[in-house]
Amino acid sequence: MKNIFIIIIIAAFGVMLYPLFEDFSGNDELSELASFYAQKENVEKVNSANLVTAVVVTYRGLDTLGEVTILFLAAAIIAFSLRKHSVERDLRRNSEIFKTASKVLIPIIMMVGVYIFMNGHLSPGGGFQGGAVLASAVILMLLAFPNIPFNSKLFAYTESISGLVFVGLAAIGALIGSGYLDNAILPLGTFGELLSAGAIPVIYSFVGLKVGAELSNILNEFQSVQSDN
Template structure:
């Protein structure tokens, strides 16, 4: 009885939400939002890159991205604090011994996955992709190493250093923008390269590569922690 009541309430809510959104959409018809119009029109003279979404994520709304990596970092700190870790040697007891197929497939697939992730990170300002997508691909590709039974101890100090250095360089680039052009995250390398080449868009590819490194290390820590918890 209670379940049926909940179902009825939610279906009523769903129908009313549906009507609400359809009303918004019919009044919008085929117009851009004001900010979308501005970003699309001024992207060519501001940053000179094809992918408008990348320029919004890294430049027009760069503060959002800084907040986002902070949230990612905080949630992983929360995960670290919740569960007591066991030693790395315990992993081999918990995972079952990998078969020949998994081992051989990992040897062949792992470098290709790394290469694909790096390609997606580097081409983030020219084609769909970027730091978050490529970082997730590399970070979850490293889970394959654990599944294939790689018993090597991870050097955690090195990964922590890489992570902190990448975030520090992102903030340093933002501060250099204040020094050169009086605005945080201002694109002071604007005149570099021609439209559509890898080295273009000024600081955008640099920021996206650093975000990619950061996201890779975060997700790698998360997937390693899953096995160690």
């Protein structure tokens, strides 16, 4: 009986989605807004090869600020609601292969993360993706060496300073540039090179550090409250 209800609800949801499918015919050209972003003179104003990054950090930069705030809020609530209770856990010893391999891999994964967020304005990637890769290195570290002293203060400070630099750079744009989050406060450089697009690589690097530190703190929080029951 209950299963029939569930099937009916899902079928009704499918019927609700069907008109969207029916009306979709594939776009033949860009929308007005997107073609504004893709026009040559507007691309040269921002000078970022990756247009998604241009949208995320400059045109819709305020949304990114809100997004970073939401992530911070989530991390804060998690830290608030998990109370540490230090239970001595009886852990199985990790194998030698796993430990040695993670010693080799952790620095490489961190390097890839830094590469991804520093090249966010040139290639696919950016602060959030790079930060997630950094956090995956921290996961590997926590799994391979569960008893390693985790300096959560350091991560908390990295995170706060990165957030402040992000907001500060955005505010400098409002003071000396043409508006909040204007990226032309630094020289725009040559199109397609690492040091180009003005403040975008700087802002995105700090976003990457902030996201990486935040996610690492969340993971450490989760790991420290684990128990064996």
